Amino acid sequence: MELYVPVLALTALAAAFAVGSVVMSAFVGGPKRYNRNKLESYECGIDPTPQALSGRFPVKYYTVAMTFIIFDIEIVFLYPWAVYFDELGWFGFLAVLLFLVNITIAYVYEWRRGGLDWD
DSSP states (O other): OOHHHHHHHHHHHHHHHHHHHHHHHHHOOOOOOOOHHHHSOOTTOOOOTHHHHSSSOOOOOHHHHHHHHHHHHHHHHHHHHTTHHHHHHHHHHHHHHHHHHHHHHEEEEEEHHHHTOOO
């Protein structure tokens, strides 16, 4: 049980910080003046319109976010491979090559669909 004391102490400290931050924000925060602009939802800088609820709306923001995720995940997986490149041998090389082919297919698909055209 002695081994878990530091983990429990850090968990208690993290929980106390999280709860304390929420409680203190109610006391320390500025005046609570609600107006129409504060209560309105924020849609990535685009003014919300009534037509968006029933009609089509642009999904460019989500396409850009998915592109970022694709390339971000690629870098996250390539960094450890680069660090242990010598130790992995041919198996590691072929695994990363297969991964890069898979990511390249996703990249080409998005490129062909026009996801990288920044209008």
